[in-house]
Amino acid sequence: MNETTLVTTPSSPAQLLADTKRPASTPAGLVGDTPVLWIGEPFTPVGRGFWAKLEGHNPGGIKDRSALYMVQAARGRGRLLPGARIVESTSGTLGLGLALAGAAYGHPVTVVGDPGMEPLMTGLLTAYGAEVELVTAPHSTGGWQEARRERVAELLAAHPDAWCPDQYNNPDNVAAYAPLAHELVAQLGRIDTLVVAVGTGGHSAGVASVLRGYFPHLRVVGVDTTGSTIFGQPAAPRLMRGLGSSIYPRNVAYDLFDEVHWVAAPEAVWAARHLARHHYATGGWSVGAVALVARWLSRALPAEHRIVSVFPDGPQRYVGTLYDDAYCKEHHLLGHLPADDPDEIGDPFERVVTRWTRCTRVVDPLSFTGERALAGAAR
Template sequence: MANMLSDVIGAHAPLKIVLLQPTNLAAIDFRIMKVFPALNIIETGLHNGDIGPNTTVVETSSGTMALGLAIVCMHVGLKLHIFGDRAIEPPLKRTLEELGAEVHLVGATASDANLQLLRKQALLEFIDRTGATWSRQYDNLGNRLAYARPAEEAIRQFGQIDVLVATVGSGGSSCGLANYCRAFFPEMKLVGIDTFGSVLFGLPAGRRDLRGLGNSILPGNLLHEAFDEVHWLGANEAYQAAHRLHRETSLKRGPTSGAAYIVAKWYAERFPRSKVLAVFPDDSSRYENSVYDPVWMYEHGYRSELARTEPVLVHYPLGANRGWCRFDWSRRSLPAVMGSPHSVN
C-alpha cells in the first residue's frame, strides 16, 4: 500500500509550490487534488475493515473527487459508482468509465439549487438496494486529514505562511490544510472562497453557475470557526480570473484555481509583508470547451468588462449578492455570524 500511495500521488497529484508575483505570493499547485482524500479514505477503510476486496464504493460528486476515487479504486481493484449530474461533461464521464467506474447522472440541470440533495437521494436508494459503502467525502474525517502531507510540503518549500487562500466545497482541503499549518503558525489567516447560491457561509441555496466550489448542503468537514475571512465570487469573475492566471503566469488552470489566484493576489498586493499561499485545486482539462472557448464565453454572457476586479466589503453574509464580495468572518460559528448582523447591505 505504501508503494501504491507514492506511485498514485506522484503520477496524478505531484506536490509543487509555484512562486508567483508579487514575490510574497505562491501557490500549492495540484493537478488532481482530490486524489489525496480519495486515497486516504480508501486506504483507511481497507486498514480498519470497513472496506473489503468485494466492497462496492459509492460517492456523490461531479468533479475531481469522482476522478480521484476512480483512480484509487482502479489501483486497488474496487468497484465504484459515482452519482453526479450534468456538470460531468462527456469527456470526464468517459474517463471515469474507462477507469472502471459506473456513472449515474441525476435528472436535473447543473444549476438546480437542490442538485446535491437529488444526487444524495439517488445514492442512498442505491445503497439500500445493494449494501454499497459510501465514502462520504463531505463528512469523512479522512478527507481533512489527507491534507497533512501537502501542508507539510508547502511549509518545507515556502516557509512561514501568513495567509492561506482556498476555495471551499466539502471543507476538506481548506480546513485540513489550515489545521496542519496552524500547528506551526497559529496566527495564520484562513481566507475561504465560496460562490453565490451556496449555503456554506450563510447564503440561501440557489442557482450556481460556478461549479467546483460551493455546496447546497452543509458538510461535516467544514469548520466555520477556522475562517478569518470569506469571499464570494460569481462565475464571470472566476472565469476571467482563470484567463488572468494563464496570461500572467502561463499556468492554465480551472476557474476554482483562478478564483484562488485573484483573491490571493489581492491580499499579497495589499499586505506585502505577509506571505500568501493560494490553493490551486484543478487543471484546465475540463474547461477547454467552455471557459477557454471564446465563443462559449461570449454566448453565455461572460465578458471581462462585466467582471469585478475588487471585492466589495459587506457587513453581513446576506449582503453578498453578485460579483465579488468579502466579509470578516473572524473565526466564528455559522450561528454566531448569522444571528447578529451589524447591518445588511
C-alpha cells in the first residue's frame, strides 16, 4: 500500500529560513553551525550510542574555526599586517583553514609539512593558493613536528613581515572554539561527557572550558595516539596524523581532563571504516580514535548518560590511506579487531602503551620531569 507523505507548508517566508544557513558572501561565512549526528547500533551496542559533532562539514574541517579566529585577532592587534605572509607548520587541516583565511583576508600562505602529508592534501593546499614546503628529515628528538617548526623559524627570519599563528601555544587557538561549544549547548541542551582528540590542545581546551561553565560536572575524556608525548608517554614514530604530538603544546589544558585514552593506528582504522559502512559519517585518524572511545563509553556508562564526541574532519583526504586497502596492508592496519575494553594503567609513566589504553591520572609531563626520568630509566 502506498503511503502519503504529509508536507507542512510554512505560514510565512521567514519560517523557510528558520532552519537553514544564511547565504555566504565569502568562504569564511561557510564555517560553523555544523550538524550533530546520533551514532548508535550497529556501531554501538543495542540501545546505546553517542552524539557526534560533524566538523567535516566546514569547508576544510574543524581548524577553519581556529585559522580564521587567529588571523582576525592578529590583524586586529596589528601583528599581521595587510598583505603579509602567513607561515605555519601543519599536518594538513590547519593548512586548509589558513588557506581559507588567506583567501578571505588577502594574505599569501606558506604551509610547512613533512613526507607524511598525503598527496591529496598537498594538492588541495596548492589548489587553494598555499605554498607547500616539505622538510626532508626529522629532528633528532622532536621528530617531524620539530623539524617543521625549525623550518618555519627559518622562513620567518627570511621574511621579516611574515607572521606565524603558533597553533601549539597561541591562546587564540583555544578561544576560537567557544562558538562550537555554544552550538553544542543549543543543539543538545545537556551534555554529560565530552570526548575529544588532543593534538595542539586548541579545540579540546576551547570546547571543554566553555561547556564546564554550563555543566560543572561534565566529564572530559581526551583521546591521544600511541607514540605521542602529550600525556607523558615517550615519543615514538606515529603513523596517525591530526592528533598526538612529539612536543608539549602549551594549549593543552591538563586540568580539564578526567581521563585519557591512547589509541593505536589499526584500532582507529577499524573504527573509521565501520563508521563509514554503517553510518555514512566518518573521517580520519582522529575520528576513528574518538569514535572507538565514545563507543566504549556508551556501553560503560549508564544509558541515560549523554555522550558527545567531536569529529574533527571528514574522510576525503584519507582516501589514499585509511580507506585504501593497499596502504593499510602495507602498514599492517587491517584485521585487528579492537578489544572490547581498553587496557588500564594507573599512571601515564607506568609503561609504554602500544594498544588502546586508558588512564584516569592526567598530568602535565613538563611538571613531572623527575618522575618521567625515573620511568624512562625503569624501562
